[in-house]
Amino acid sequence: MQAVVEPDAHHAHGEELGFWRKYVFSVDHKVIGKQYMSLALFMALVGGLTAYLIRWQLAYPETPVPGFHWVPEPTMYEGVVPPEFYNALITMHGTVMIFFVAMPFLLGAFGNFLIPLMVGAPDMAFPRLNMMSFWTIFTASMLLLASFFVPGGAAAAGWTGYAPLSADPVFTGVNWGLNLWLLALALEFGSFLMGGVNFLTTGINMRAPGLTLTRLPLMVWMQLTAAVLFMLSIGPLIAGAVMLLFDRTIGTGFFLPERGGDALLWQHLFWFFGHPEVYVVLLPGFGMLLEIFPVFTRKPIFGYRAIIYSTIATGILSFLVWAHHMFVSGIDPRLAMPFSITTILISVPFAIMVFSMVASLWGGAITFATPMLFALGFLATFLIGGVTGIFLGSATVDIYLHGTYFVVAHFHYTLFPSVFLGGFAGMYFWYPKMFGRMLNDTLGKIHFWITVISFNCVFIPLFLCGVAGNMRRVYNPMQYDFLKHLAPLHQFATLATIVLMLGQIPFFVNFFWSMVAGERAPDNPWKANTLEWATTSPPPHGNFAQVPTVYRDPYEYSAPGAGEDWLPQYAPQPSA
């Protein structure tokens, strides 16, 4: 069923919008989604560069990093990373990747673009608030990047900013860098609070006729749950960030023992947010996977309701596990067992979701197009991340593994699959809808194989390093005799990192080239059922010529009695 609409740049009143209102200060959720995507992809390059510098220093300590001899002192010394800059690099790598890549990419870009389309709405509930949310995070990004160039350099207390290291400039030697870091984060939190209000109001209140909650695509469920998790968990950290900023600037003593404060309080406030945050980043990735699987297996998702209930259970449990990041930080030992129990418990709804995903594949007519490859790669790689989390969730084992590269490998095995494998899956899948062109599938497959193989080559060695006792956040592990034998592993990981970064070139080439010269995309190139495919590629301002009506569940593929192997939500009768 084709919607007969022409792409239309006219404002509702019929006037033509100028360049600035159409492409820069737009209130259209699709434009804003693309703006978030551009920001995320740019910041991913920044994050990737920090990773390159970190990995070079770890593999070839105190040698010049190729390509970086031009960086002036005292940041770098003729291309060599000094310890102070190393600390800034690991801090900024984490901060950039989580707050300025993962969240803008998965929520800002795909959430904004897809939610109104998937619920059949003409735009988000609050379009101007939406625009403000993008410009807020844009400002935040500029502040964060500026922090590299201020005296003292960028924030260097870890992306977790533990007190008292972060609470007094004298400890890190970083003054404005950390203050800007806090301001950038505060703005980023505000941006996603605005976004969260928009997502939830739109998803709950602007659904098309017939679109009950149990007919909602799982991507929307995931985005809404992520929004709730973010909205509920960020508050204490906002309070904590204000407190930390005041400690650093006006002499308060919230987290400084010598001023009467408690450094552990910061950790609690941070991780109370920090743990739900990782699910905020993970769930939309799952959403991509759950939308792509049925399309490329031509069969319904197995366990739609089980997945919804598991998602809600995960969301609730995610608020009860945070101290597993703090087992060895000096918390009351009596807290260790309850948090271990809740942490192990949270693997149950996850297991249900993963089993449902695997069962969704079983017996399907699988087409290995690029989106499907990335989705499958996500599932397989994420499994390793999930399983290794169980070791860390047990307080006793965590005593040994905490603060080692085992943790680093674990969280990269959960975050990278979600943000990059899941994100790229979504990119290849929805690019036709966003830009009206198909991405080149061959380049996509090259991108996939290089990415997934080199990613594993980077991080499997790090599991081994961690178990061997290699501490994290250490400038030069090779200064310790008991770690010297790990040098080949670090070097292999660094080589793989370089391959991983170079492997993104096919993607960028594909992305830009296809935008102008790619094959034009029809309304529904994948023959998918959800509402976004009911309109043109790309959709016009206002999305739908008329409000669609929803007649059935979103995953009616290969339904018995239907003429074709797909049955859109918006089609009134099964086609003959």
Add this chain to the structure above:
Amino acid sequence: MSADKPSVSYVTIWVWLLLLVAAGVGVLGIPVSKAVAVMLIFSVATVKAVLVIRHYMHVRQQPLMVYAMLGIPLLLAIALVLVLMPDIAFRLR
């Protein structure tokens, strides 16, 4: 969107609120133990809050979801404080 003619007038609620402020301050003058005084003061505060939420924010006329939207964060915040008691409030210094 419309507020039905309130069964109790807004001014009446306001008078109650003022009286409760006086009561809260007055607790300081009563010869009771500190724990009892604290409980009384916060009970008075809670009653004030309920009056504002119920009669000024018209929470009864809002969708049921609003009770969850208010209740869940409140419970979460309280739970956070309770869980942190052994670690922050009662740590051996």
Add this chain to the structure above:
Amino acid sequence: MSVMSIAEQPHAVSPEFTRQPLGKVGMWWFLASEIMVFGGLIGSYILSRIAAGGWVAERAHVNTRLAVINTLVLLTSSLTVVEAHAAVDAGEQKRTRMFLLCTVLLGCMFLGIKGFEYSGEIEHGLTPASGLFWSFYYTMTGLHGLHVLAGIVVNFCLFIAAGGRGWKTIQHRVEYAGLYWHFVDVVWIFLFPLLYLA
């Protein structure tokens, strides 16, 4: 095509799912997140206070008298803002504007008294750096005060908008601004005993 934005159209897409106006739902979500912000800050205060043994000596220096007056001022401003909402529903433009202006003035009075309190304390050498109690005192009342300021600005803008041709479009927003203002009042209802009484 209507001049109203999507947010003003309560049934923009489907009456089945939009029994409440979008702006109201949005405001409630915002307030839910704000409960966590103040909850985190107030919770940290409670925990730190127990750890420090009650801060009885420090708390003797707060100006309870001024705080009582401020509490009365803020509660009265809640009355005026809900009366403004009732006036909007009754279609009475002048009454709405009067109550909005009263709310703004009472809010300014609250901030003025607070500022006077601060200046007295600073004159006595009691700044945020004077110990953990004062760190919390200034941060909690300061964050609350910023929220009051934001509310004053919003209510003032509504007061101005209600005077002209904006009267039709801003009507829903008086209610939403009122919800925010009541929330700020409820936060103070708890801050007052936490810092001044108990």
